[in-house]
Amino acid sequence: MTDLREAYQVPAGDGPHVRMNMVMSLDGAATVGGRSGGLGDDADVATMQALRANADVVLVGVGTVAVEGYGGMRVSDDDAAWRRSRGLSAQPRIAVLSGGASIAPEHPVFAQAITRPIVLVSSEADPQRVAGLAEVADVIGTADLVDAVQQLAKAVGRRILCEGGPTVFGALIEADLVDELCLTLSPKLIAGSAPRVAHGPNESVRALALADVRRVGDELFLRYIRPAR
Ligand SMILES: NC(=O)c1ccc[n+]([C@@H]2O[C@H](COP(=O)([O-])OP(=O)(O)OC[C@H]3O[C@@H](n4cnc5c(N)ncnc54)[C@H](OP(=O)(O)O)[C@@H]3O)[C@@H](O)[C@H]2O)c1
Numbered sequence: 001m002t003d004l005r006e007a008y009q010v011p012a013g014d015g016p017h018v019r020m021n022m023v024m025s026l027d028g029a030a031t032v033g034g035r036s037g038g039l040g041d042d043a044d045v046a047t048m049q050a051l052r053a054n055a056d057v058v059l060v061g062v063g064t065v066a067v068e069g070y071g072g073m074r075v076s077d078d079d080a081a082w083r084r085s086r087g088l089s090a091q092p093r094i095a096v097l098s099g100g101a102s103i104a105p106e107h108p109v110f111a112q113a114i115t116r117p118i119v120l121v122s123s124e125a126d127p128q129r130v131a132g133l134a135e136v137a138d139v140i141g142t143a144d145l146v147d148a149v150q151q152l153a154k155a156v157g158r159r160i161l162c163e164g165g166p167t168v169f170g171a172l173i174e175a176d177l178v179d180e181l182c183l184t185l186s187p188k189l190i191a192g193s194a195p196r197v198a199h200g201p202n203e204s205v206r207a208l209a210l211a212d213v214r215r216v217g218d219e220l221f222l223r224y225i226r227p228a229r
Pocket residue numbers: 021022023024029030031034035036037060061062063064065067068097098099100101102103122144145163164165166167168169171197
């Protein structure tokens with residue numbers, strides 16, 4: 001059986017590699033009942049774990065942290081040993097994107113963290129909020145999203161796994177920062193008013209190339225990469 005961790009190794013390169021991992025229903029819903037958890041199954045969880053095993057840092061928006069429960073994120077002991085054998089730290093760091101520093105220092109993402117979290121804030125964020133967050137995390141002030149990704153890669157490593165949410169994904173598309181998309185196509189129809197996996201104020205068309213298709217039961221795991229420039 002293929003070791004998913006090997007299959008999902010990050011392509012070699014110099015600069016930051018931003019890899020998105022998202023799941024959506026057949027009709028394009030990014031959530032069911034307000035969360036993404038109801039969309040994927042065990043194979044999706046296994047894929048997410050393999051992606052985390054390959055990441056220096058897991059980047060996630062504050063909106064997703066609020067609803068998806070990121071407190072205490074950690075890879076398994078087996079994944080930690082696999083990482084160490086490849087020269088990575090035992091655990092990926094977690095970085096919360098919160099331009100307005102809107103996340104509270106009391107959030108479980110800090111209290112339950114097993115490595116010191118990072119918070120990426122705008123350089124214009126309220127200094128008092130920033131000072132509060134600096135008690136529980138490494139806070140990085142950023143000029144914009146391009147700067148945020150550059151600083152994150154410099155501080156932690158180039159393998160950046162972004163787990164959403166749709167607002168962050170949309171902003172990364174607009175800034176042309178998406179190098180790879182791992183998209184799980186969940187065999188469900190949802191309808192309703194769930195968001196798409198990416199949204200934002202502007203349309204930004206970015207073509208990707210299909211790199212891999214994996215099928216597990218009725219679920220498809222699609223991998224797209226940025227075409228060579
Ligand atoms: N289907 C999937 O794969 C998937 C994955 C993840 C999440 N989700 C779902 O998506 C929903 C949450 O997503 P969301 O779109 O509401 O929130 P989100 O994208 O997780 O986070 C949005 C927040 O990120 C910060 N942010 C976004 N763009 C920024 C930028 N360019 N610069 C600085 N900060 C920026 C802002 O924080 P501040 O307010 O602090 O400025 C903003 O409020 C949940 O329902 C979750 O279940 C689905």
